[in-house]
Structure formats: structure tokens, C-alpha cells
Amino acid sequence: MRPVETGVAGLTPGAAQAGSPAAVADLDDDAPLYEARKDIFPAAVKGKFRTIKWAILIVTLGVYYFLPFVRWDRGPNAPDQAVLLDLPNRRFYFFMIEIWPQELYYITGLLVLAALGLFLMNAVAGRLWCGYLCPQTVWTDLFYAVERLIEGDRREQIRKSQGPWDLERIAQKVLKHSIWLLVAWWTGGAWVLYFADAPTLVRELVTFQAPMVAYVWIGILTFTTYSLAGFMREQVCLYMCPWPRIQAALTDEHALNVTYRYDRGEPRLSAKKAEAARLRGEPAGDCVDCHQCVNVCPTGVDIRDGLQLGCIQCGLCIDACDNVMVKIGRPTGLIGYDTDVNVQRRIAREEPEYHLVRPRTVLYAGLIAAIGGFMAYTLATRTTIGVSALHDRNPVFVKLADGSIRNAFTVRLTNKSLDARPYRLEILGIADAHLEIIGEPGRAEQSAVLEVLPDQTRELRALVTTPKGDAVESRNLRFRLTDIVSGATAYADDFFKGPGSAP
Structure with a gap:
């Protein structure tokens, strides 16, 4: 509609x-x-922006479909899939990076970077995301290519849509929808491969031994891809997607958008009439009203009516118009990335101005650099060990028969490496305290050596005892965990409580 x-x-x-x-x-x-909705039959077009869109389509779909099969050697006891979201073991692997559940802030940081990147693209050149990178645009372009390959270009499709259902048309429809379903099915299949070892899961899917949840998600994504890219197409951009409405509030008059330069295009005349008018010294625009810009638009927008909700800024109308301008011997660029401010400046016989670097774009770029740099620094400097301590709440302390005071803690050791590691757990802050690990032999003075299995956490009970009597007050207590192999350290701070502690 x-x-x-x-x-x-x-x-x-x-x-x-x-x-x-x-x-x-x-x-x-x-x-x-x-x-009522009218069928849109976008015509094929050749040009700079169409080439860019083909390149982006090939790269993005190539990455999406084949990345699960890329291997990355992480050593023993670790999966060798380059990109893997391992839900059973609660890990996310991205080449050399391994994200644990407690490091979810990295995912949050990526989402923030994605949002800021979207804002920056909008501030520089409008709906770049919509026109070139949006999954709906990419898959719809692929479906259009299949449709043109089988049913022909715009004119032939229109002729067939108005003709009878003969055997040729039925055969073409069946072939087209079969290929669409195959693409949609592989889209859903590629998605589930990111959640398990890809070669293994492919073998299980073929032999019908895969988990039912895999088949369910493949079916859901097959249906959505087939429906959205094959039938709903521009309706997704016009009615379902919120971004066109959001970006209108984020743009300004200096953002580049696909613009019809009406200062040069009006009044519209046919090529012959325009040439005759120029010979007579009468005004004549370069626009010959050929409607090629409308014919190639995937959403059926007439860019000459100005910026509209349906315009995804894909640049195909620029290619179509430039091709026409070359044929009639007029300068290209009647439609191009520009601002309405510059159109007004040309009407006033002033030079156009472009302000790509301005406070808005500098702010977005600065935030992206700062957040991205901080995330890169924390990734580069993070250690493979971790320790946390939780003081028992009831009782807070225990006074033993010899007058010594004991505090109990639940300590969790984390080993993010791929090998079993010996760790030294020490207590700092109380010089005469003793450390005892429940289940481990002996009573250490101030440290104990413990082993943690690869890529695991180990929870233990630690008893800290001091010979001080009733005079013991609350003191700062620090647990230090040291990797005996690499020398890396981690700390956890808490308190040692005694009878003299404040309630």
C-alpha cells in the first residue's frame, strides 16, 4: 500500500x-x-554505483555464506572454527579473540560502535546503510538478478505480467522461485553454522541427525528471506523498517543525499524541443523526462520530487541519468550526491560548498575512535586469569578455642588459557594470617598452589585465620592470584572481620 x-x-x-x-x-x-500496491519492475542499469553495489553484494554474501568454514588453529582443547558462537560452553570465538560471558561488555561496545557508525554514515551521506549494506537491500538485489536472468529485464517482465499464463511463463516462474528458495534455504543454513562446527553440522543436516532446533531455525530464516526479498521488497523499506523515520531526525542540511539538481534540470523538455529552445534563447532544462531514473529505482520513487521516505539512496538513478546525459550530449551529474543548500546556492549564482568535516561528524568519528581504541586496548592487555572472592555472611567470623579468629570466603579462580595451569593464591594485608583451602592438604602460611583445568573456572572454600584475639578489627584483605607459568596476576579485594569490627 x-x-x-x-x-x-x-x-x-x-x-x-x-x-x-x-x-x-x-x-x-x-x-x-x-x-493498492503496484508491482515494481526495476530495470537493469550499468554505471559506477551499480558496480559498487555488485562489489558489496559479492563481498558481504561471500563472507556470510563461507565464513563458517574458515578454520583458525587455537591449539588443543579449543574449537578450530574461526567464528563460532558456542552456546553450550558459553563462548564466542572470533579468530584470535575469545569472549566469555562475563565479558559481555565487548558485545555492548560493538553495538554502540555500530550505532555510531550508522549515525556517521547518515551525517556524511544520508542513507548509505540502506542503499548499500542493509541485508534487505543486498538480498533483494540478488533476487532481482535471478529474476532478470530468468524472466528478462523490465519491459519483458511487464509484458509477461500482462499476458496469459502459457507454458513458458509457468516454467520461468517455477525456475525463479526454486532458485529463490534455494538461496533462502542456504541463507538460513549458513546462519545456524555459526553456532556449531560447520562441517560437522552440514554432515548432520544432510543425514538428518542434526538437532531439531537447527531445522526449525533454517525453516524460519528460509521463509523470512524468501518472503522479504522475493515479495515484500520495497514494502519493508516503506513500512516495516524504522530507520528511515529515525534518520530524518538525525540528518542536517549539509548531509549529502541523492539529489535531483532542479536548478539545471527544469524546465523539462524532450531532447529535440530542448535543443530548439536553446537555439531560440529560451530556457530549457537538461531533464528530458525519460523516466529512466524512476524505472531503475527499486522502490519506484521519482527522485525529481525531492527526498522521500522510499528513497534508499542507492545511486542507481544517478547511473541511469548519467547514461542518458551521455547519449544526448549533455553533462553528467544532473542527479548526484549533493545538498539542497548547494542547489539554492547555484540558483543564486554562488559556488557550492561541502562541509563533510563539521561538529556532528567530528563528534561521531571521535566517539568511534575513543570507544574502539579503548576496546582494543582492553583486549590487548587483558589476562587469561581471574579471581573473585565472596565473604561468608553468616557467620561473619568465627572465634576458635585458642582465641584465633577465622573468616570464610568463597573464591572462584578462572583459567581462560587452553592449558591446565598451576596458580598461586596468596593473601595480602594481614601479615600473620594463615590460609587454608578446604579439600587441599595442609595449612599454608599465606599462600597455596592450586591447579585449574583449561578454559575452566574452579570454585573453592578458603579459610583465613589470624591469631589475634578480641582486638581484631575489620581490615582490608586482598587475594592475589599468580600464574606460575606466565607470571600474570589478578586481584580480588575484601575485608577480614573480627569482634572489634563495626556492626
Whole structure:
């Protein structure tokens, strides 16, 4: 459905004046608020922006479909899939990076970077994401390519859609939808490969031994890809996607957008009439009203009507218009990335100005650099060990028969390396304290050596005892964990409580 292009729904443009008697008299209760959807048959086009879109499509889909099969050697006791979201073991692997559940803030940081990147693209050149990188755009482009390959270009598709259902048309439809379903099925299949070892899961899927959840998700993604890219197409951009409405509030007058330079294009005349008008010294625009910019638009937008919700800024109308300008011997660039401010400046016979570097873009770029740099630093300097301590709450302390005071702690040791590691656990802050690990032999003075299995955590009970009597007050206590092999350290701070501690 597309909004009816009248001043007010149900009113003629001339009568759409608020409060006028004519507006009330002309109100038609039967007039539809939305007109029925019309099929859009975008024509194929060649040019700079079409080439860019093909390159992005090949790269992005190539990465999506084949990345699960890329191997990355992490050594023994670790999966060798380069990118893997290992839900059973609660790990996310990305080449040399391993993210644990307690490091979820890295995922949060990536989402923040993605949002800021989207804002920066919008501030520089409008809906770059929509026109080139959005999955809906990429998969719809692929479906369009399949459709043109089988059913022909725009004119042939329109002719066939208005003709009878003969054997040739039925065969072409069956072939087209079969390929669409195959692409959609592989889209869903590639997605589930990121959650398990890809070669193993492919073998299980083929032999029908894979988990049922894998088949369910493949079915869901097959249906959504087939529906959204094959049938709903521009409707997703017009009605389902919130970004066109959000980005309108984030843009400004200096952001580049696909713009029809009406200062040069108007008045519109055919090529012959325009040439004759110029010979007579009369005004004539470069636009020959060929509608090629409309014919290639994947959402059916006429860019000459100005910026619209349906324009995804893909640049195909630029290629189409440039091709026409070359044929009629006029300069290219009648449609191009520009600002409306520059159009007004040219009308006023002033030089156009471009402000790509301005406070908005500097802010976004600075935040991206700062957050990205901080994340890179923390990744580069993080250790493979960790320790945390939790003081027992009841009782807070125990006074033993010899007058010594004992505190109990639950200590968790983390080994993020791929080998079993010996660790030394020490207590700092109380010089005469003793450390005892439940289940471990002996009573150490202030440290104990413990082993933690690879890629595991180990929880233990630690008893800290001091010979001090009733005079013991609350003291700062620090647990230090040292990797005996690498020398890396981690700390956990807590308190040692005694009878003299404040309640």
C-alpha cells in the first residue's frame, strides 16, 4: 500500500485548505487512505554505483555464506572454527579473540560502535546503510538478478505480467522461485553454522541427525528471506523498517543525499524541443523526462520530487541519468550526491560548498575512535586469569578455642588459557594470617598452589585465620592470584572481620 498523493486524504488538492467550506463539502468518505500496491519492475542499469553495489553484494554474501568454514588453529582443547558462537560452553570465538560471558561488555561496545557508525554514515551521506549494506537491500538485489536472468529485464517482465499464463511463463516462474528458495534455504543454513562446527553440522543436516532446533531455525530464516526479498521488497523499506523515520531526525542540511539538481534540470523538455529552445534563447532544462531514473529505482520513487521516505539512496538513478546525459550530449551529474543548500546556492549564482568535516561528524568519528581504541586496548592487555572472592555472611567470623579468629570466603579462580595451569593464591594485608583451602592438604602460611583445568573456572572454600584475639578489627584483605607459568596476576579485594569490627 502507498499513501494517496493528495493534499489531505479524500480531498482534492485545491480543496485541501483547513477549515474551508470546500474542504468539508468535498470530503469523500469512500476515498481510500492508501492506494493498492503496484508491482515494481526495476530495470537493469550499468554505471559506477551499480558496480559498487555488485562489489558489496559479492563481498558481504561471500563472507556470510563461507565464513563458517574458515578454520583458525587455537591449539588443543579449543574449537578450530574461526567464528563460532558456542552456546553450550558459553563462548564466542572470533579468530584470535575469545569472549566469555562475563565479558559481555565487548558485545555492548560493538553495538554502540555500530550505532555510531550508522549515525556517521547518515551525517556524511544520508542513507548509505540502506542503499548499500542493509541485508534487505543486498538480498533483494540478488533476487532481482535471478529474476532478470530468468524472466528478462523490465519491459519483458511487464509484458509477461500482462499476458496469459502459457507454458513458458509457468516454467520461468517455477525456475525463479526454486532458485529463490534455494538461496533462502542456504541463507538460513549458513546462519545456524555459526553456532556449531560447520562441517560437522552440514554432515548432520544432510543425514538428518542434526538437532531439531537447527531445522526449525533454517525453516524460519528460509521463509523470512524468501518472503522479504522475493515479495515484500520495497514494502519493508516503506513500512516495516524504522530507520528511515529515525534518520530524518538525525540528518542536517549539509548531509549529502541523492539529489535531483532542479536548478539545471527544469524546465523539462524532450531532447529535440530542448535543443530548439536553446537555439531560440529560451530556457530549457537538461531533464528530458525519460523516466529512466524512476524505472531503475527499486522502490519506484521519482527522485525529481525531492527526498522521500522510499528513497534508499542507492545511486542507481544517478547511473541511469548519467547514461542518458551521455547519449544526448549533455553533462553528467544532473542527479548526484549533493545538498539542497548547494542547489539554492547555484540558483543564486554562488559556488557550492561541502562541509563533510563539521561538529556532528567530528563528534561521531571521535566517539568511534575513543570507544574502539579503548576496546582494543582492553583486549590487548587483558589476562587469561581471574579471581573473585565472596565473604561468608553468616557467620561473619568465627572465634576458635585458642582465641584465633577465622573468616570464610568463597573464591572462584578462572583459567581462560587452553592449558591446565598451576596458580598461586596468596593473601595480602594481614601479615600473620594463615590460609587454608578446604579439600587441599595442609595449612599454608599465606599462600597455596592450586591447579585449574583449561578454559575452566574452579570454585573453592578458603579459610583465613589470624591469631589475634578480641582486638581484631575489620581490615582490608586482598587475594592475589599468580600464574606460575606466565607470571600474570589478578586481584580480588575484601575485608577480614573480627569482634572489634563495626556492626
